[in-house]
Amino acid sequence: MSKPVVAIVGRPNVGKSTLFNALAGGMISIVKDTPGVTRDRIYADVSWLDREFTLVDTGGIEPESKDIILSQMREQAQIAIDTADVILFLTDVRQGLVDADSKVADMLRRSAKPVLLVVNKVDSFEKYMPDVYEFYNLGIGEPLPVSSASRLGLGDMLDEVIKYFPKGEESEEEDERPRVAIIGKPNVGKSSIINKLLGEQRVIVSDIAGTTRDAIDTDIVYNGKEYVFIDTAGLRRKSKIKEELERYSIIRAVSAVERADVVLMVIDAVEGVTEQDAKIAGIAHERGKGIIIVVNKWDAIEKNDKTMREYENEVRRVLSFMPYAEIMYVSAHTGQRLIKLYDMIDMVIANQTMRVATGVLNEIMTEAVAMQQPPSDKGKRLKLYYITQVSVKPPTFVIFVNDKELMHFSYTRYLENKIREAFGFCGTSLKFFIRERKEKGR
Incomplete structure (x- = not known):
């Protein structure tokens, strides 16, 4: 059963990271047993009462102008809407209600996702409650007063959060179909692989800035067996800021991996394996998922008899924390070896579920x-x-x-x-x- 994903959205300086750290505890920056993976403080596992969930900080940069702040916030909100089961919309009682809050609230309200309005920096309920009530004007429900720094009100907030989780086993338990997440950096060919397996151009790959798509689940039947592919190709944003794009691809990957049995970690053969690949692969490794490293665009590589061995050595070196992962060399462009993915997925699932006496x-x-x-x-x-x-x-x-x-x-x-x-x-x-x-x- 996959863990629900809870995302924090809010303007700069309202205390997103403080809330994140307060909920995540001291767990985050230290990755135990995973040499080679630096864990960005973007996601963490949190448990409350007997429920576990993955907390994501949409974070982002601190832009100079008000317009940029708003466009940043919209992007963060979009990410949260696409990937989260519950959204924590964080505001600041000291700064009061500002224009950007209202605009983002409109987006969140239309998303039909559960949104909890959290008013931060309420260090004294007596003193600040009149100011908290002002946030009713956002029209997204009752404001929950908290102080991340003093850890006030967090328990009441978490009680509200878990009310929105699916009750126990109802959601995906009957669904026996293998669930396969396709993750990797932007533009490594994740959508192209799904399109080729589907035999049609379903995922519209466009380069218009700001086109986002939800992580769409695609059902594909092969040899009479149904597979669900979870694609994270969404963001084709022309972001100038590398860190920000990386952060987004990691958030996307977290929510896809959470729901998958097997993860296809797609690497661009021409570009070679990178540190960013290691970060994204580390998510699947930490979550104990089945992993197949898919080297795409293999048709574009000049080869001799040593090419594959040299390539494999380099992939194994950078992804040294997961020596068990299978490696496949494919081309979404020509379709080379793609059909072998199904056998590999079946084998990995069999191994994931194997019991030894x-x-x-x-x-x-x-x-x-x-x-x-x-x-x-x-x-x-x-x-x-x-x-x-x-x-x-x-x-x-x-x-x-x-x-x-x-x-x-x-x-x-x-x-x-x-x-x-x-x-x-x-x-x-x-x-x-x-x-x-x-x-x-x-």
């Missing part, structure tokens, strides 16, 4: 331990008692040991490699949790 896992672990002694520290040696698989998508294992501190991540990696040697698990990450069991209780 506990007995077999423990045999592999016992053999691995015999071949390579577990680490020890100050005379105390790590003992591994037992391993079991607890869930799928991605396959997740729990290992019981005598002392968690001794379980170095390189030894976990060694066990992972042994399990992969036995079962493949191509295209999917594996997650491991280490639990302690005291010896005397055994």
Whole structure:
């Protein structure tokens, strides 16, 4: 079940980042276990009561003039409307209601998405409530007073947010169709791949500034089997600002990846693999999705007998945090190898949902331990008692040991490699949790 996406929209300096950090806690800038991925502070996982969601800060730059502020805000609002399940519209009680707020409120109101109007910097409810009521004039419902800095009112706000989430299992559970997200930098050919698979020019690829499209789900039937492709090609904006375009493509990717089983990470063969590709791929890796790296425009590359190996080495180097990902070389232009994508998607989904019997896992672990002694520290040696698989998508294992501190991540990696040697698990990450069991209780 995918997590809902909640986006924060608002003018510069109303406290978007402060709210984001207050809700996300200290989790954000540190990415555990993912060398090679720098996490921009754009999205974070938040849980409230028993609901989890992905929080996105539409952020943006601090432009000089009022006109630019408004156009920026409209773009941020559009992104939120396209990608979010719930929108937090942040305003500032000290600055009061301004013209830009009203204009953005009009857009949000027409979007038919749930919008919560949040009035920030209300450090004292007694003092500021009369000013809060002014925001009723926006006509998007009751203003919720909060102070991100003092963390006042955040609980009440979150209670409202989760009311809009789909109840439990109702939304996508019956839908057994494989869901495939196509992500990557702008202009790497994401829409072209879908068009070629569909056999028609469905996605209108135009270069008019400001044309946005929702991430459209496309159903494609191949060999009697239905697939849902989630496309993030939306933004074809002529943005002058590289950071801003990057931010938008990351926000788009987060919401698409959240809903997918398998992610096609599209790279432009001519341009080669870049740091921005690593950032976008890192989202799918962190979310434990099945991953296929699709090198598009392969027809445009001059080749000799070493080309593919050299190319693969470079892709593996830049995306070193996901050595398990499959790589395919295709051309949306000529259709080369595109049809093989379906077999690859089926295989990756099979691996994402594979369950391994506990007995077999423990045999592999016992053999691995015999071949390579577990680490020890100050005379105390790590003992591994037992391993079991607890869930799928991605396959997740729990290992019981005598002392968690001794379980170095390189030894976990060694066990992972042994399990992969036995079962493949191509295209999917594996997650491991280490639990302690005291010896005397055994």
